[in-house]
Amino acid sequence: MIKFVSLLRRADHLTLQEFQRWWIEEHTPLAKRMPGLRRYVVSLTQAALAGEPEWDGMAELWFDDEASFREGYFQSPEGQAAFADAQAHISRSHRFITREHPVVG
Amino acid sequence: MIKFVSLLRRADHLTLQEFQRWWIEEHTPLAKRMPGLRRYVVSLTQAALAGEPEWDGMAELWFDDEASFREGYFQSPEGQAAFADAQAHISRSHRFITREHPVVG
Numbered sequence: 001m002i003k004f005v006s007l008l009r010r011a012d013h014l015t016l017q018e019f020q021r022w023w024i025e026e027h028t029p030l031a032k033r034m035p036g037l038r039r040y041v042v043s044l045t046q047a048a049l050a051g052e053p054e055w056d057g058m059a060e061l062w063f064d065d066e067a068s069f070r071e072g073y074f075q076s077p078e079g080q081a082a083f084a085d086a087q088a089h090i091s092r093s094h095r096f097i098t099r100e101h102p103v104v105g
Numbered sequence: 106m107i108k109f110v111s112l113l114r115r116a117d118h119l120t121l122q123e124f125q126r127w128w129i130e131e132h133t134p135l136a137k138r139m140p141g142l143r144r145y146v147v148s149l150t151q152a153a154l155a156g157e158p159e160w161d162g163m164a165e166l167w168f169d170d171e172a173s174f175r176e177g178y179f180q181s182p183e184g185q186a187a188f189a190d191a192q193a194h195i196s197r198s199h200r201f202i203t204r205e206h207p208v209v210g
Contacts, residue, residue, distance in 0.1 A: 003148055005163065007112075028208045039210030043108055043203035046171075053201050058110065062210065066151075096158050098148035103133045105144030105167065 001038065002066055004073070006059040006086075007094045014089065019056055020044050022089055031059070031082035036072035038062040055094075066097065106143065108167050109174055111191075112160040112199045119194065124161055125149050127194055136164070136187035141177035143167045160199075171202065 010019035023042060032040055039062035045053045063069035073079040086093075115124035128147060137145055144167035150158045168174035178184040191198075 002151070004154075005148065024206055028206075032209050037209055040208040042206045042208060043110065044206065046107070046202045046204055049109075049200035049202070054199050055201065058203065094159050095154035096160065097151045097154070098163065099151055101129055101133075101147045101149065103145040103147060104137050104142055 001100070002063055002069060003098045003100050004061045004063065004069055005096050005098055006061070007055040008057055008059070008086065008090045009054070009092045010056045011089050011091050016056055019089065023057060027082070027085055027089070030078070030085055031061075033078040034061070034072040034082060035076050035078065036063050036068040038064065069097070106167055106169060106205070107171055107174060108165055108203045108205050109178070110201055110203055111164040111166070113162055113164070113191070113195045114159070114197045115161045116194050116196050121161055124194065128162060132187070132190055132194070135183070135190055136166075138183040139166070139177040139187060140181050140183065141168050141173040143169065174202070 010016065014022070023044070028040070028042060041060045042057060043060070044057045045055060047053065061069070063072060073083070115121065119127070128149070133145070133147060146165045147162060148165070149162045150160060152158065166174075168177060178188070
């Protein structure tokens with residue numbers, strides 16, 4: 001299992017509240033249709049520990065392996081629609097592939 | 106429940122492999138002692154989606170609420186020991202508090 005992490009910063013024309021509402025109410029219904037998606041969690045930023053938050057939130061998407069991820073995210077029409085929707089609502093992003101090590105719980 | 110997210114970049118004297126080994130084998134046994142910690146997952150970066158990864162990994166720590174987090178992380182000796190150990194092994198970090206919205210799974 002791999003976990004894809006997507007850190008997002010809202011587009012300049014959106015307030016934090018508008019952006020977070022769009023994410024939960026409009027974007028997740030699209031993105032959750034991606035083939036091969038095993039688990040999907042959005043984490044909305046409340047505050048940075050110090051200074052201003054760099055990211056307004058983070059999406060985590062779990063897939064069986066990197067091949068399933070690339071197929072669902074890049075090659076499927078559902079993945080492409082979700083990506084285009086995200087790009088229209090963000091100013092920047094940082095996206096990376098991880099492997100999870102549960103420690104507690 | 107709140108989720109604290111900590112994005113970490115290794116110190117210059119460590120290779121990626123050394124850093125990830127330290128994190129899992131040496132740091133998590135310290136950090137998991139933090140009072141009030143309900144869940145704790147470390148995600149080690151495999152690759153960025155494009156270009157170089159900005160972060161070598163991410164820790165996620167769940168607490169009942171922000172007060173429990175601040176108590177466990179800042180005020181407890183266990184939290185202070187874990188923070189000092191992290192600072193000695195990283196070059197930079199970005200840490201923020203989130204609220205999770207599970208979408209799938």
